[in-house]
Amino acid sequence: MMIPTLHADFDLQRYHTLACPSVAEYAVTVTERSHLSTALAWAKQRALPVQVIGEGSNLVPRDVVPGLTVINRLSGVRVLKQTADQVELRVAGGVSWHWLVLFCSAQHWYGLENLALIPGTVGAAPVQNIGAYGVELCDVFVSLDAVNIRSGEQHSFSAEDCQFGYRQSVFKGVEEGAWIITAVTLRLSRRFAPNLTYGPLADLNPASSAELIEHVIAVRQSKLPDPALIPNAGSFFTNPIIPIAQARSLQQTYAAMPVYPTADGEFAKVAAGWLIEQAGLRGDYAADTGIGPYEKQALVLVNPQRVASSKVMARAQEIAQIVEDKFGISIVPEPRLFP
Numbered sequence: 275m276m277i278p279t280l281h282a283d284f285d286l287q288r289y290h291t292l293a294c295p296s297v298a299e300y301a302v303t304v305t306e307r308s309h310l311s312t313a314l315a316w317a318k319q320r321a322l323p324v325q326v327i328g329e330g331s332n333l334v335p336r337d338v339v340p341g342l343t344v345i346n347r348l349s350g351v352r353v354l355k356q357t358a359d360q361v362e363l364r365v366a367g368g369v370s371w372h373w374l375v376l377f378c379s380a381q382h383w384y385g386l387e388n389l390a391l392i393p394g395t396v397g398a399a400p401v402q403n404i405g406a407y408g409v410e411l412c413d414v415f416v417s418l419d420a421v422n423i424r425s426g427e428q429h430s431f432s433a434e435d436c437q438f439g440y441r442q443s444v445f446k447g448v449e450e451g452a453w454i455i456t457a458v459t460l461r462l463s464r465r466f467a468p469n470l471t472y473g474p475l476a477d478l479n480p481a482s483s484a485e486l487i488e489h490v491i492a493v494r495q496s497k498l499p500d501p502a503l504i505p506n507a508g509s510f511f512t513n514p515i516i517p518i519a520q521a522r523s524l525q526q527t528y529a530a531m532p533v534y535p536t537a538d539g540e541f542a543k544v545a546a547g548w549l550i551e552q553a554g555l556r557g558d559y560a561a562d563t564g565i566g567p568y569e570k571q572a573l574v575l576v577n578p579q580r581v582a583s584s585k586v587m588a589r590a591q592e593i594a595q596i597v598e599d600k601f602g603i604s605i606v607p608e609p610r611l612f613p
């Protein structure tokens with residue numbers, strides 16, 4: 275059985291944005307659906323575990339990644355349906371998310387503008403239901419196709435099957451590690467109706483999707499470090515959701531604390547970046563490893579010296595403990611340990 279791009283002892287350090295040293299026992303770059311079936315069969319014969327990586331922008335890879343790592347580079351965009359108001363697209367899992375945002379804007383297909391410049395692939399987007407500036411993937415999501423890692427069978431997941439939540443889906447829950455997402459179907463609008471609900475976008479009156487995208491890019495670039503220059507995995511913690519009473523009580527002491535009540539009014543999301551900053555940790559880079567909350571956005575942990583994931587996780591734990599001691603709120607990592 276031939277797999278053209280199978281490598282042993284494959285260096286993953288440049289295949290993820292946090293740049294931790296990491297070696298995959300085996301790796302294969304998949305550009306065609308048939309390669310994927312072949313690769314899965316190959317691993318099954320050898321009883322090897324299999325995991326998938328897109329652009330690696332939300333991962334903390336261990337030093338050694340056993341078994342076969344599939345690098346998803348499936349490509350292509352296909353229009354499934356089009357009406358006067360909407361278009362439905364099937365996009366292959368290996369397509370770069372930001373490229374898709376720009377492509378759709380150029381085609382006058384709207385709805386992805388606020389999600390510009392999010393690193394990663396289309397196939398990774400549903401796993402954590404990517405979101406920014408008031409828009410989440412689930413707002414435009416129709417369905418996805420995935421291949422079961424164990425059986426090799428293909429299955430389609432509806433939005434309901436995916437159980438999307440804030441930075442959450444079934445692929446981070448009970449189905450974690452079980453599927454490779456090969457394609458995602460999105461429904462976009464053919465009329466430009468910008469979502470400007472998020473504070474920093476509220477004063478805009480964009481004439482075009484390109485203008486909105488440009489603004490979102492500028493906002494992101496002003497706060498978020500470019501992983502090509504300073505290794506990072508985006509927000510390192512999710513914003514914790516706590517009982518509303520606890521949030522209100524903290525606000526008595528910390529009047530400026532950002533609090534976003536949930537729809538049912540029982541809970542509130544609080545800004546982990548704010549908590550980390552108030553704990554005095556923004557720009558506090560550890561003397562030995564350089565790891566710390568980025569000086570312009572404390573929710574992002576940077577790894578400038580490209581040190582091992584164990585050190586990144588230890589520093590994250592230290593930060594979480596300091597926040598917990600100060601506010602009684604536990605914050606949990608957002609990127610996934612790989613595998």
Ligand code: EPU
Nearest residue numbers: 406407408508509511512513532545547548551571572573
């Ligand atoms: N804040 C601080 N100090 C900081 C960082 C934030 O005080 O160092 C405060 C801000 O002033 C603001 C609040 O915290 O009042 C929220 O900050 P921001 O709007 O920058 O967003 P975030 O909650 O820190 C989330 C997402 C980002 C997304 C932005 C914009 C998560 C885990 N992160 O960050 O997503 O771009 O909102 O919508 O939900 C990612 O997931 O990797 C990511 C970058």
